[in-house]
Amino acid sequence: MSLNDRQKREQELDEEIGSHLRMAERDLIERGETPEEARYAARREMGNESLIKEVTRGIWGGNWMSTLFQDLRYGLRVLRRNPGFTLIAVFTLALGISATTAIFSVVYGVLLRPLPYDRPDQLVKVSEKSSKGQEMNLADLNFQDFRAQNRSLQGLAEFSSGAASVSGGSEPKRLVVASVSSDFFPIMRVSPIRGRGFAPEDQRPGAGAVALVSYSYWKQYLNSTDDLSSVRLRAENRSASVVGVLPPGFRFPDDADVWIPRELAPFLPARSAHNWEGIARLRDGVTLDQARDDLSAIAGAIKKQYGENVDLVAASVQPLQEALTSTVRSSLLILLGAVGFLLLVACANVMNLLLAQAAARESELAIRSALGASRGRMVRQFMAETLLLSLVGGAIGVLAALWGVHWLLKLAPSETPGLAGVSINLPVLFFAFGLCVVVAVGLGTFTALRSGSDDIRTTLAEGGRGSASSFSTQFIGRGIVVMQLAITMTLLIGSGLLGRSLLRVLSVDPGFRTEHVVTIDLALPPAFAPDQKIRRVQFLNDLFSRLSVVPGVEDVGGTNALPLATGISSYGGFAVLNPQQLSPRMLDILNRSARSNVWDDTALAKDLNDFFGAFGALFRDPKQGGSADYASVSEGYFRSLGIPLLRGRLFEDRDTMNAPHVALISESLAREKWPNEDPIGHSIEFGDMDGDLRLLTIVGVVGDVREASLETPPRPTIYVNYRQRPQSTYRFSAVVRTAGDPASVIVSARKIVRDLDPDVPPSTSSFTAIFAASTAARRFNLLLFGIFAGTALLLAIAGIYGVLAYSVARRTREMGVRMALGASAGNVMRLVLGQAAVTTFVGVFLGLVGSFILTRFLQSMLYEVGVADPLTFGAVALLLIGVALLAAYLPARRATKVDPIVALRYE
């Protein structure tokens, strides 16, 4: 309907109603009433003329746009007329919306954004599941059965990845190299943009080594060459020809830069060597549960067939995205919940502002209503106002969130997966806009309901002073403050619990010292032939001796599993075994294992299985056997990290490859296995870890160390000597204790490594930095929680102050009367403070109850602090009460300063 049409219709409506009135008037005059009386009677009978017109206009329809426009224009005028109110409300909303948007952008980028692969919903991670419900990587034989027998997958591939030294490009680099089985790329649905992918003949045992490289590696280190035929990379002890370049952005798994066929590594005919991660693509229409049931049935059959010799009982099938983000999922969702609470507190403040606004506008609203504004129209008007507020607040909020996200990304622990995908993108903007609308509708409905409930005539009669209606307004205002305090309390308690957890974690004794220690991570060629192992030992010996003479170096050592950094990844079964228990055949297997190596000798691999089968009962016997972490270290490792030697001796130069093999055990293992005797001199079988079955004679006991994390209690550990057991020292961390500043030592250390082998680029760090990184996630969560709680607290204080100040201002007359009738300043002070106290106590009580219910969600983020930690609950309650009463003191004091005479004249 055009504006002209509309005006015409308006005029016609006026005329129509006008003629109705005239006709009614004339009839009344004909019945004998005076013209004066007739006019009043006709109007009385007609009722509210504007309302009739308004309703009739509503029937025409199609005018919502113009109504909305009108509402918005009017709203803008109202907001402009109260700049103070508008500024505070917009700022408060912007605060809440920006924080929520920023956190949501992280949640979206990390948890919700679909992975950048084709049909990412079909990609799953497949693992074996132990009887304890633990997820384990796949063992080769089990993988084969899963792959051959399943009916639910389009494909199943195994892969592993790790840091490796790669040379052949413009300079040697330490990169992640992924080893992937034949179905990997078809499952990911990724094909090279240059060259070709792996062909079936590349993925046969014994095939010539080939490699694919990432787009970024190709650009940076292969000069974007179009001629791949001449490019050969040396990685993982092989020379591989580069056959293709993968599309930009594809770095799965673990930001890999080089992919090689898994078949280059030997197949291990074992069912409990959990060396490979599994990835699969579901068939079309197959659900997760169906796939899980399918694979678990296969796992069940394996378990049934092999019994005690296998440790899987079922299979786990998890969406890939979930598997990649499992470590951060719960904490991100908790942060989102926390910031949602902050938004609620912010909205509560705006609600109270609007309430005060509405009260001040009571007469205006009453007049509008009397002039014919329908209820719906008034609600729309409020909506328009709150929509304006929230949209302006939202726009500012999104701008602030741009900065907030930048800041979040800088602060977030670097190992958080998917951080690269975090930004203020379209879905996040949609979210922010939705948030604004929800906030606007919520606030608008609330104010409309509130202000519609008073009787127009009473309001008009009161002339807008509204002391009677103010009772319920104040009651609701205080109710809002109660909710605000309760929510703030929950946030404060959450931060308190997280803070106490961090303190607990930091006060943990890790069992080693971190100060003045430089770490040098090396990725050596993973070669296992005896002569190559000896070469590796020689390399490390040289490294240690050259590092030890660098000025400022106090101690030098090394390990294949640096605590807190890589964690000890090898964990397996050992048995206390007397050499006399070995039959000639077993002794033969044992001796062969010392000369050859399980990776290259399939006959030996089979014999090894027999060996462990024969002693299976021993490994499972809780008295004789057990599980322990495995680490191949040098004696200097203990000295550098300050791990104490409690009994016996450390490794020495005489413990060479051909001397009897020795081991050090951790204190907890000594206590567990030899509670009443000296463990030194006993021999243990731990060959499952490195394929060398020779017994290890215990020569010393060292202190316990928290390897996996500060939060994980130390696990029993068996340390072997890097000179005797070099099998797994191809990823090695040298640790150097320095007298002073580690920085100068780092420079020399890098030079020494380059001199020894230019193709092994080291990665250096200080152990203090590694230690700090291990608590980075905790600090990050605490920081954000603390910021949210602190902001909520400020808002709540503003809320309680605002409500009380407003109440005192509205009750000036009452205060004046009270004081005129003899109330002392103390009485008045007590009155106001008492009101504040009741509000605060109710809020704190609700907050305690709410926290009691909600903190259980924090459980996974807490350490040695109960979810209902009384100290935290108590301290936060006291803090909140103290702060709230302080905020109430100012208005209370103002109330005592009321001059009765002025107050009674007021208004």
Added chain:
Amino acid sequence: MPRKQPYQNRIELLQGTLDMLILQTLRWGPQHGYGISQAIRSQSGEVFQVDTGSLYPALHRLQKQGWIDSEWKVSENRQRVKEYRLTAQGKKQLASERTRWKQVMEAMAGILNPSAGESKV
């Protein structure tokens, strides 16, 4: 909003019946709003009170639905008045509303006056 207090002892129209009464009134020929309200009032023996606040929205609604049409005429007092008249569609609508009303009346009568119905007690 305050509840409106009836100032005359008249029965307020049943919800939904106003449309039917308007259509019925217009069966006797074109009529303006005031005329319609007077007709309903007098034909109901002064019992039904047509609220002007309901009448005009109802007229505009019926017109929007195409059941009535309007035209500006000059009345006998030389006043410009807006007259409404029934359309063909409106006649059909009236017939169907009458049928429905009859059903309602019979049902009501059955309930309020069981002996008059066919119930076997």
